[in-house]
Amino acid sequence: MITEIREQFRATVGGEDFAVSASFPVLNPATASLVAHAPAVAADDLDAVFAAAHDAYLAWRLDEKFRRHSLRRAAAVLEAATTELAPVLTAEQGKPLRDAAQEIQFTAVWLRYYADLDVPREIVQDDEAGFAEVLRRPLGVVAAITPWNFPITLAMWKIAPALRAGNTIVVKPSPYTPLTTLAVGRLLRDVLPPGVLNVVAGPDPLGAAITAHPAPRKISFTGSTRTGKKVAQAAAGNLKRMTLELGGNDPAIVLGDVDVAAIAPALFWSAFANAGQICLAVKRVYAHASIHDELVDALAAIARSVRVGDGADPATQMGPLNNRAQLEIVDGLVHDALAHGANAVAGGRALPGPGYFFEPTVISGIEDGARLVDEEQFGPALPVVRFRDEADAIARADAGDYGLTASIWSSDVEHAASLAGQLETGQVSINAHGSGVLPNLPFAGRKWSGFGVENGVWGLHEYMATQVISTPARGAR
Numbered sequence: 001m002i003t004e005i006r007e008q009f010r011a012t013v014g015g016e017d018f019a020v021s022a023s024f025p026v027l028n029p030a031t032a033s034l035v036a037h038a039p040a041v042a043a044d045d046l047d048a049v050f051a052a053a054h055d056a057y058l059a060w061r062l063d064e065k066f067r068r069h070s071l072r073r074a075a076a077v078l079e080a081a082t083t084e085l086a087p088v089l090t091a092e093q094g095k096p097l098r099d100a101a102q103e104i105q106f107t108a109v110w111l112r113y114y115a116d117l118d119v120p121r122e123i124v125q126d127d128e129a130g131f132a133e134v135l136r137r138p139l140g141v142v143a144a145i146t147p148w149n150f151p152i153t154l155a156m157w158k159i160a161p162a163l164r165a166g167n168t169i170v171v172k173p174s175p176y177t178p179l180t181t182l183a184v185g186r187l188l189r190d191v192l193p194p195g196v197l198n199v200v201a202g203p204d205p206l207g208a209a210i211t212a213h214p215a216p217r218k219i220s221f222t223g224s225t226r227t228g229k230k231v232a233q234a235a236a237g238n239l240k241r242m243t244l245e246l247g248g249n250d251p252a253i254v255l256g257d258v259d260v261a262a263i264a265p266a267l268f269w270s271a272f273a274n275a276g277q278i279c280l281a282v283k284r285v286y287a288h289a290s291i292h293d294e295l296v297d298a299l300a301a302i303a304r305s306v307r308v309g310d311g312a313d314p315a316t317q318m319g320p321l322n323n324r325a326q327l328e329i330v331d332g333l334v335h336d337a338l339a340h341g342a343n344a345v346a347g348g349r350a351l352p353g354p355g356y357f358f359e360p361t362v363i364s365g366i367e368d369g370a371r372l373v374d375e376e377q378f379g380p381a382l383p384v385v386r387f388r389d390e391a392d393a394i395a396r397a398d399a400g401d402y403g404l405t406a407s408i409w410s411s412d413v414e415h416a417a418s419l420a421g422q423l424e425t426g427q428v429s430i431n432a433h434g435s436g437v438l439p440n441l442p443f444a445g446r447k448w449s450g451f452g453v454e455n456g457v458w459g460l461h462e463y464m465a466t467q468v469i470s471t472p473a474r475g476a477r
């Protein structure tokens with residue numbers, strides 16, 4: 001299957017293959033073996049890449065109806081290519097095949113949402129003193145830089161609103177997972193005018209070269225907080241706009257009145273889906289002392305039952321970590337917890353290679369201050385911390401630098417919702433985690449988890465500049 005699609009692993013610039021002289025290897029995290037070589041675009045190539053995007057911008061910005069039509073056609077093309085693209089995503093990312101297929105299908109959801117979104121006019125004044133309307137204009141050429149955990153969904157969170165707004169875009173996926181994004185760029189050549197969507201890949205420092213390049217008016221970045229700070233510094237040099245979707249250390253607060261057996265599966269998969277490599281995965285659980293032990297046992301029982309393996313195997317429920325560096329981070333944090341007296345109630349160690357597998361791990365006997373609780377593990381190792389007092393749990397949940405999403409689990413939804421407002425996070429779900437991650441709702445981390453908003457009309461406006469047109473009163477014209 002991947003041999004057949006190999007032709008698609010080309011950089012797309014100006015609607016064509018972009019000629020490059022170098023390439024870099026992309027490994028399958030389940031086997032540590034080569035999937036394919038990807039074309040390596042160099043920093044010196046970026047003038048030509050951004051020039052192609054700028055040429056396309058001059059016409060693309062003019063016709064909104066055509067843009068909306070094009071997004072709908074793009075949705076249909078990607079949906080039809082699901083069975084072709086999903087194995088590539090699994091091979092380079094590691095996730096189970098059905099999750100990869102779902103990720104491809106989400107692209108169509110986002111494209112259609114932005115194609116269909118009607119934005120009302122914003123007339124601020126219309127009286128005898130004058131007329132004033134706020135209009136929103138595209139920014140120009142924008143750049144998108146994406147991580148390796150959801151390469152396609154997260155690219156589309158940027159591509160769909162940016163293109164709907166009238167911008168053209170240069171997308172750079174992570175060097176760990178460039179292949180599916182390159183294939184998407186290639187497939188959409190048939191739908192979008194040349195230069196509207198450009199996809200380039202290359203080992204770092206290509207990302208840094210993109211943020212430092214004077215051409216893009218905006219950088220939309222999803223990745224780690226550490227890199228996000230570098231992006232902010234580089235973007236400041238040219239006063240570029242930016243959206244930063246960064247790391248998280250999402251708390252799930254489980255109150256004493258829950259039905260443990262009923263909530264345990266949903267809570268478990270909120271932490272372990274995609275092998276825990278989700279920015280808004282549950283990364284620490286605060287469990288009320290009255291249900292703590294029962295909850296730990298329930299989560300551990302599920303962890304022990306999970307089928308871990310190559311995502312290409314239909315029986316696999318959890319794949320590997322995406323890369324060796326991430327495996328070592330998770331391994332280090334779990335070792336540190338165990339060395340300080342915590343218990344691995346399930347799992348606790350990396351599995352023998354060659355792939356980057358880690359056992360689904362539930363850790364108890366751990367407190368705030370342990371690195372596994374305080375830092376983002378981004379992997380399948382979940383600490384469960386005991387609490388007695390709700391106010392204390394909220395304070396501990398809010399204590400760190402992150403503020404992406406959170407959840408509160410309780411039989412009393414009204415009470416849980418009343419606690420939610422105290423959390424300094426962009427979203428809070430009740431009796432679920434991440435239930436607000438939808439195309440029409442704003443996704444915006446607080447503190448070190450982000451800057452700016454993605455999704456919904458708020459996300460669209462982030463790709464537009466306001467322009468006021470004021471005229472004499474209609475009657476006086």
Ligand code: NAD
Binds near residue numbers: 154206211222450
């Ligand atoms: P990363 O920061 O290492 O890399 C992200 C991207 O930035 C890659 O494409 C990389 O090539 C590029 N890059 C590296 N150095 C750069 C620089 N100096 N300037 C510009 N770009 C540069 O992140 P990752 O390891 O790929 O992803 C995991 C992280 O992403 C986790 O912290 C996770 O929480 C976060 N994440 C956040 C969200 C969100 O929406 N908040 C979503 C997914 C992942």
